[in-house]
Amino acid sequence: xxxxxxxxxxxxxxxxxxxxxxxxxxxxxxxxxxxxxxxxxxxxxxxxxxxxxxxxxxxxxxxxxxxxxxxxxxxxxxxxxxxxxxxxxxxxxxxxxxxxxxxxxxxxxxxxxxxxxxxxxxxxxxxxxxxxxxxxxxxxxxxxxxxxxxxxxxxxxxxxxxxxxxxxxxxxxx
Numbered sequence: 522x523x524x525x526x527x528x529x530x531x532x533x534x535x536x537x538x539x540x541x542x543x544x545x546x547x548x549x550x551x552x553x554x555x556x557x558x559x560x561x562x563x564x565x566x567x568x569x570x571x572x573x574x575x576x577x578x579x580x581x582x583x584x585x586x587x588x589x590x591x592x593x594x595x596x597x598x599x600x601x602x603x604x605x606x607x608x609x610x611x612x613x614x615x616x617x618x619x620x621x622x623x624x625x626x627x628x629x630x631x632x633x634x635x636x637x638x639x640x641x642x643x644x645x646x647x648x649x650x651x652x653x654x655x656x657x658x659x660x661x662x663x664x665x666x667x668x669x670x671x672x673x674x675x676x677x678x679x680x681x682x683x684x685x686x687x688x689x690x691x692x693x694x695x
Contacts, residue, residue: 553658
């Protein structure tokens, strides 16, 4: 596969456009009754690996092209490291590598990923993904409700959210 074809490859993960989450202050939006819009994002991990393979095939030094997921090999976590110490060493190492001309290909991009399936501490599972028929307003309102009950051992699900509950998958159903 050529580099031109690589960006057209997609993963099976789904996410909703980030504009749908802006302004989540409880106010009604003009688009609340519209169905959720899902797009299939690019598979950046595969694209980064393909780019690395291509560069190595063209004769690049293997030590000059690394994947971001490999950075932990260059910056091992020390037993007594605080988060701040480790973060500083990690950033310093990345800067040093890039100054030396090492390409760090991002195979760990996360972006605007939004789950379609949600779970609670009590084991209940709700699907608001592409096949659920949820609207933008329902998605926004459900997320607010779920934040309030996320850690509860037992929750009573309001009738309006029962249509999104996946039966037989939670601890409460056993």
